[in-house]
Ligand SMILES: Nc1ncnc2c1ncn2[C@@H]1O[C@H](COP(=O)(O)OP(=O)(O)OP(=O)(O)O)[C@@H](O)[C@H]1O
């Protein structure tokens with residue numbers, strides 16, 4: 001029963017026009033990045049810039065892509081899914097249908113969280129795969145050069161990419177969980193997206209003020225840059241662990257609030 | 268079993284009641300949507316819920332389905348106490364509440380398949396067939412492949428009905444099912460309700476269309492300003508609530524005296540008198556009159572239609588206020 005419900009949820013998300021458009025947009029990012037680097041390296045002149053460093057280093061593209069997208073694009077996509085998941089269903093009156101079926105409210109939240117996770121993992125993986133392909137096509141691949149200056153074999157590079165996919169997905173899901181909590185309080189999906197994106201942007205701005213450094217450890221966005229440690233050799237897990245733990249807290253709090261709200265909600 | 272009459276009503280019993288509420292109250296902030304609603308939905312009945320706009324029909328239905336938590340009061344649904352038993356009860360309940368709710372970007376069929384995936388009583392293998400059957404039943408088979416976005420009001424309503432009928436149900440709750448339907452659609456709904464009734468399902472249908480309720484329902488509950496002002500079997504309600512006996516007789520005085528002695532209210536009218544049948548029956552009245560030696564030339568039943576009953580129950584308020592003062596004045600003079 002539960003697998004059937006989870007399957008239905010993911011299929012429903014995949015059928016949404018905006019999901020398809022969103023995925024299409026996400027896939028464009030690594031392609032554009034690869035293309036940009038390729039054209040930059042074609043100009044030839046200048047010192048050893050980004051292009052020169054990345055020449056023959058196509059496997060960096062997926063990591064670079066995800067790292068960039070995590071700041072805005074991936075939270076946006078997560079917030080859209082979270083918004084449609086509860087607020088959107090409430091708006092269309094379909095939430096009532098699910099509750100009368102019946103799906104218990106706790107299970108409904110689980111289904112929604114699963115859909116969010118599955119789709120996030122799918123989107124991030126898709127971006128990474130397209131990144132690998134585009135990076136290889138435009139820049140070529142001879143292993144992966146790390147930030148520490150060493151070069152990893154292709155296999156090792158792939159392991160790093162998989163690790164990065166998981167880490168980024170987890171960040172995305174945590175943001176989505178908080179967005180789900182917002183989503184459970186309203187019937188307007190746009191409110192959820194606006195609230196989530198505003199929060200992410202405000203967090204990033206707050207992160208710029210040294211005077212607020214006492215606040216920084218609590219902002220989920222503070223954890224984003226540390227994830228790039230995946231590209232060092234050997235990997236220093238300190239920051240990665242901190243970022244993930246912080247995201248985990250957001251996930252728990254978001255899920256908890258959403259559950260509390262959903263259980264007592266009138267529909 | 269013999270002591271079952273003394274058992275507490277609140278215990279889940281095999282008592283033939285599909286749903287029951289006790290002292291139901293719902294407040295939204297300072298608005299009281301529903302208050303002191305004691306509703307009884309006998310098993311196998313078709314209960315028509317009547318009431319003007321904003322009288323609390325939808326709110327009551329939502330509470331009955333566990334969608335909204337009552338501020339006060341108890342609900343029993345298919346032998347389960349809410350909110351704890353809601354998951355045992357709801358699989359057997361099909362509902363269409365406050366209009367159909369579907370996803371605009373999916374076709375009618377896809378929407379139903381999504382609904383079906385969440386129906387606990389529907390095995391996976393039967394989903395396809397159940398969806399096709401439901402579509403056929405509401406006359407949507409031709410349009411099933413089209414996007415819900417493009418559906419007309421009536422088609423949307425039909426799809427909502429199909430969702431409620433995906434699984435054989437013990438109880439079907441329809442909130443204004445004929446909303447937006449053409450006359451043919453209205454007839455079809457009537458037919459579907461009749462079929463459900465024949466199959467032994469209980470039906471709760473709220474409606475503004477009195478003729479609709481009169482034609483399809485066995486029971487009626489009238490809501491007014493959040494409270495139930497009348498409920499019971501349709502025929503009984505129409506008789507007790509509104510029927511009177513018009514008796515043609517020359518001995519009006521004797522007749523009035525005899526009836527007063529039997530505690531039956533009556534008043535002179537035209538060539539005879541009008542006898543209220545509240546708390547009594549026509550044969551009883553005639554028997555009383557004949558025993559008193561009153562010559563009865565003719566006795567005719569005056570039956571109120573549902574429309575008249577409804578109007579009296581729900582529109583009386585303002586008139587009542589004016590009348591009650593007259594009543595008090597009248598009483599004072601006596
Ligand atoms: N979510 C809500 N918030 C505030 N007030 C509400 C809410 N839902 C219902 N009400 C109020 O409760 C009262 C009863 O509403 P309800 O929808 O139950 O009426 P109804 O009998 O279904 O009316 P209609 O025939 O128009 O459908 C109304 O006064 C309405 O304003």
Ligand SMILES: [Mg+2]
Pocket residue numbers: 324325326365442
């Ligand atoms: Mg209503």
